[in-house]
Amino acid sequence: MELDTFDLVADEHVHQFYPGINTSTYGASAEYLGPTLILHRGDTARIRIHNELAEMTSMHWHGMHVPGEMDGGPQRIIDPGESWMAEFPVKNPAATYWYHPHPHELTAEQANFGIAGFIIVRDQEEEQLPLPRSYGVDDFPVVIQDRKFLANGDFAFYPFGDSVLVNGTPNPFLELPAQVVRLRLLNGSNARIYALGLDNGQHMHVIAGDAGLLPAPAATDRLWLSNGERAEVLLDLTGMEGDSLLLMSYGNELPNTVPGSGNMLWESSLLNGVAFQVLRIRVTTPTVNPITAIPSGLLTVPMPAESESIRTRTKTITGMGMVGMGMFMINGSMFDMDVVNDTMQLNTVEAWNIVNNSNMAHPMHIHGVSFTVLERNGVPPLAWEQGPKDVVLVDRFETVKLVMRFGEITDGWPFMYHCHNLLHEDNMMMLQYIVQDPTLEVPESESSGARSFPNPTIGPVMVRSLFPLISVEVLDALGRVVLKQSGNGNHQAIFDLSDASTGVYFVRLQGAMESGQLTVVKE
Missing domain, CATH: 2.60.40.420 (Cupredoxins -  blue copper proteins)
Incomplete structure (x- = not known):
């Protein structure tokens, strides 16, 4: 097993999206957005995040199968000036994932200002397939965002933007070789949903969704991509050297219930309800040993029925x-x-x-x-x-x-x-x-009439019961009693987990004729 090790610094920056115009941004070890992290299934990922912002943040590994402690949700706060080391085994199959902040009530703002990046997982099964996988040669990450610029050049914090950015670039173009190429698409917008297609009507061949490959490529001329969704597509550009085509979003085809449509009751944008250009593709000379055919089959990722x-x-x-x-x-x-x-x-x-x-x-x-x-x-x-x-x-x-x-x-x-x-x-x-874990010694049945406050907790917990309490026991995940106190015939009890380790605890409530159990989470 090997380590995939990275350092990310969340910080404030100034970036020029347009020449001579400064825009205040956030980034992850970059002025805007962050580096692509390439992980290998079976390795251990170790990612250190340092927060140089003036506000708290967190970092979520979107789509990755990690223990709750490493997920980077709103409970896992990184205060200004502090760092957090995330370490987890890479269990996911080959696919395109991403990372972004997840602090409660600040996620949209921090992502809007630029903290986000791709995660690519590789594995041996995917490597056996005849697919493009030379990063930046025939395999390209493509994050699509819409942003609204103020007159002074800064971002407006708004649901919809009037400008499209691809990989942080306005008016983008991408030179692709005249062969089969792979685009890893990510909708990184706050709210806009894209109906993607090529202006020449050519099919895209979807080979993967958010979290793994499809059994076989799926040809389509429209691909809807909602916020946070990813899709990997193959484009067959064989024999098209010198051509130019457009990746479009057909907002005019979205129903009025979908953000990005022409619904006049919602926040306005020049891009709502219209077809607009996302990316210009210029087809260039093929590479050495190009892939020139769409595979007929891929592989089936094991999933529950x-x-x-x-x-x-x-x-x-x-x-x-x-x-x-x-x-x-x-x-x-x-x-x-x-x-x-x-x-x-x-x-x-x-x-x-x-x-x-x-x-x-x-x-x-x-x-x-x-x-x-x-x-x-x-x-x-x-x-x-x-x-x-x-x-x-x-x-x-x-x-x-x-x-x-x-x-x-x-x-x-x-x-x-x-x-x-x-x-x-x-x-x-x-x-x-x-x-x-259902194999733990303590049964997981919950008392139907009892409640605990707060839950999760960092310390004191109050339990309220429908029946008078004789005793209250708190057990850890291994079934060991860590606290025990008399109920004194009351309908409530207070105990303190301040000195307890983080994890799940089971509270046994015993009355004269009744009993019950609650689960309490200590952060």
Whole structure:
């Protein structure tokens, strides 16, 4: 096993997107955006993040299968001047992932100003396929963002932009050799959803979704990409040397429920509801030993089947609002750092129905897992959406069914699930879950009438019970009693975990004729 080691510095910068015009930006070891991190399945990733911003930040490894402690969610804050070392085994299959900040109520701002970057995972299975993989030669990362510039050159913090940036460049062009090339597409915009296609009508061949390869390339002339979503596509430019073509986004084809459409009730932008240029492609001389054919088959990434599911959960989106604001909820709840909304068991499979009863489409992201989209309103998804994913767009009045395995333990650091419209996320359209190991000695049944506050906690916890308490015991994840006190016949008890290690604790409540149990997470 080898180490893939990186250092990232989140800092403030000044960058010129246009000659002579200074723009205040954030970056990760760069003036804008950050370096591509190339990881190898089976290695250990060690990434140090130092925060030189004037505000707190965090860093999330979007799509990566890591323990909760290393996920970089809003609980894992890096204060100004402080550093955090993330270290985790690389378990993901070959695909395109990314990193970005995740501090609550600051995610959209920090990403808008430029902190983000690609993660490419390579593995032996993908390396056996006849695919382009020479970085910057026939294999290119392409992050698409829209930004709004103020008169003084700085960014406006706004849901939609009027300028398109590709890899941080306005009016971009890319020279590609006349052969089969690979584009790793990422929607890095705050809210805009793209309907991508080539202006000459040529097909793109989708070979991978968010989290892994497809069984076979899926040809399409339109590819929808919502916020945080990735797709790897092959373009066959064989014999096209000297030609020029455009990668377009056809916002005029988006329904009015999708951000980026021409819906006049939402925030305005010159790009809304129109077809616009994303990237000009200039076809140049082929490389040595080019790939000149689209492969007929790829590989099947092992994913759980619906028949393996032990339960089905329904997550219902409600609320009304604008693209940049609103009171959107999941199952009637909004984000509370002290509340764990769901508890899963390690290595179990679940199906989720995401039901959207709000007024617009939402790109939904689940941390810690990859999932398969089973159906949309009872209909199987299009071929290019049938691979492993971690973001799915759910339109208004649509029900999307997913299946996933919970293979990473949280150990006191919850995973999030949320809308990846970054402004909705910061407006608390986000919940959290924990994953417990079912082999632990302590049973995981929850007391139906008891509650704990706060949960997760950094110290004191109050437990309230429907029955008078004789005793209260707190056990660690190994079933060892770490605290025990009398209940004195009261309906509530207070205990302090300030000196306890981070992790999951089980609270046993004993009454004269009744008993119960709660789970408490210590941060």
